[in-house]
Amino acid sequence: MDSILVRGNGPLSGQIPIAGAKNACLALMPATLLSEEPLTLTNAPRLSDIRTMTQLLASLGAEVTALQEGKVLATSCHGEINPVADYDIVRKMRASNLVLGPLLARLGHAVVSLPGGCAIGARPMDIHIDALAALGAEIELKEGYLHANARGGLKGAVHEMRFASVGATENFLMAAVLAKGTSVLKNAAREPEIVDLARCLRAMGAQIEGEGTSEITIQGVDRLHGATHPVVTDRIELGTYMLAPAICGGEVECLGGRIELVESFCEKLDAAGISVEETARGLKVKRKNGRIRAVDVVTEPFPGFPTDLQAQMMALLCTAEGTSILEERIFENRFMHAPELARMGARIEVHGGVAKVHGVDRLKGARVMATDLRASVSLILAGLAAEGETVVSRVYHLDRGYERVEEKLRAVGAQIERVKGE
Numbered sequence: 001m002d003s004i005l006v007r008g009n010g011p012l013s014g015q016i017p018i019a020g021a022k023n024a025c026l027a028l029m030p031a032t033l034l035s036e037e038p039l040t041l042t043n044a045p046r047l048s049d050i051r052t053m054t055q056l057l058a059s060l061g062a063e064v065t066a067l068q069e070g071k072v073l074a075t076s077c078h079g080e081i082n083p084v085a086d087y088d089i090v091r092k093m094r095a096s097n098l099v100l101g102p103l104l105a106r107l108g109h110a111v112v113s114l115p116g117g118c119a120i121g122a123r124p125m126d127i128h129i130d131a132l133a134a135l136g137a138e139i140e141l142k143e144g145y146l147h148a149n150a151r152g153g154l155k156g157a158v159h160e161m162r163f164a165s166v167g168a169t170e171n172f173l174m175a176a177v178l179a180k181g182t183s184v185l186k187n188a189a190r191e192p193e194i195v196d197l198a199r200c201l202r203a204m205g206a207q208i209e210g211e212g213t214s215e216i217t218i219q220g221v222d223r224l225h226g227a228t229h230p231v232v233t234d235r236i237e238l239g240t241y242m243l244a245p246a247i248c249g250g251e252v253e254c255l256g257g258r259i260e261l262v263e264s265f266c267e268k269l270d271a272a273g274i275s276v277e278e279t280a281r282g283l284k285v286k287r288k289n290g291r292i293r294a295v296d297v298v299t300e301p302f303p304g305f306p307t308d309l310q311a312q313m314m315a316l317l318c319t320a321e322g323t324s325i326l327e328e329r330i331f332e333n334r335f336m337h338a339p340e341l342a343r344m345g346a347r348i349e350v351h352g353g354v355a356k357v358h359g360v361d362r363l364k365g366a367r368v369m370a371t372d373l374r375a376s377v378s379l380i381l382a383g384l385a386a387e388g389e390t391v392v393s394r395v396y397h398l399d400r401g402y403e404r405v406e407e408k409l410r411a412v413g414a415q416i417e418r419v420k421g422e
């Protein structure tokens with residue numbers, strides 16, 4: 001297994017291009033199941049999760065061809081469709097459950113393996129099931145598979161979700177676009193990835209209003225046609241790289257970054273003593289002066305502070321002046337990076353969903369282990385600011401959500417390299 005070696009070597013300087021969003025692309029790709037005509041996605045990220053989704057769609061009978069070194073995905077689904085999403089693929093990546101809505105809409109039935117839990121939480125699918133049941137689907141769990149049937153097709157309905165789940169909103173959207181009549185989703189998730197999916201579906205001929213708000217209205221249509229759609233910028237990759245100059249000094253411009261994707265995050269950076277400036281090409285980030293200030297953070301659904309930036313923010317606050325309180329409200333087990341940061345000399349107390357981070361003058365390099373995608377990159381950020389060498393193992397987690405992380409950081413002056421494993 002590969003690992004990544006980082007040497008803390010002071011301020012960074014230069015530009016980092018931000019890729020298309022993993023979490024948008026993973027919802028956009030299953031939309032190809034909704035039409036016989038081709039769907040082309042541009043600005044696609046090159047990640048192992050995208051390859052897993054490609055594998056899953058191929059197993060369902062769709063074709064996904066990566067063009068231009070993987071930055072363009074040509075997808076189509078005009079042949080016979082296999083309604084079964086197999087456990088062996090679904091267990092590799094939870095987002096596989098995003099084929100449930102489109103399969104139901106296209107075929108009237110689907111058999112999708114339940115993904116099971118993951119490192120950061122139990123992650124049940126009850127909200128997805130309730131939302132699709134509201135559209136008339138009968139869903140039963142048998143031997144670890146969700147068997148969903150919509151005899152006579154899906155029917156428009158008004159449904160309020162108990163929590164603004166991102167995935168359940170995406171599955172409901174992709175089901176309701178081909179349902180008979182009008183659907184209204186209340187307490188919908190408002191993430192930019194949802195807005196991107198709605199825009200793509202509209203380009204395919206869907207009738208949708210209200211995306212980005214907590215109430216989305218969908219007027220079902222008989223069929224969707226092909227389209228070409230640019231994947232939105234990855235706000236989590238953006239936030240991650242904005243923290244690089246924040247944690248070890250210097251000035252970095254994140255190309256393609258936009259404030260509206262990371263507003264609540266920028267408010268916390270400002271409070272911590274980090275300046276963010278909009279440029280013609282993106283966002284320029286640097287420390288104002290002196291040490292980082294402690295700030296309190298609570299993770300919430302968009303437009304609140306994103307849970308996917310919590311681990312990275314913790315790495316920064318480990319070096320702050322004073323004590324910060326981080327509250328994780330989205331996932332029940334998302335502080336696995338804390339004991340690894342403690343190996344680097346961080347002082348963190350975790351009590352349930354609350355972490356108290358007592359800032360230290362300087363972190364020290366150590367051998368640490370990645371436990372999930374965002375935890376892995378928080379350890380790399382900590383390594384950039386630490387004295388000496390840090391070796392992060394199990395970086396396969398990282399490759400799921402960050403393309404060429406060591407190249408991008410080296411380009412702005414970081415000392416970082418991948419160590420090939422046996």
Ligand code: EPZ
Pocket residue numbers: 023024026094095121122123124125126127128129163164165166167168307308330331332373374401
């Ligand atoms: C998406 O996951 C993202 N993944 C996650 O990013 C992100 O952390 C999450 O949204 C929140 O922003 C993708 O888009 C592929 P949810 P999703 O449904 O859709 C509970 C990363 O690092 N819940 O909004 O699975 C759930 O357990 C990943 O890139 C239910 O209880 O998130 C969680 O506690 C990690 N029942 C909370 O809601 C359900 O049916 C939020 O889940 C669905 C969710």
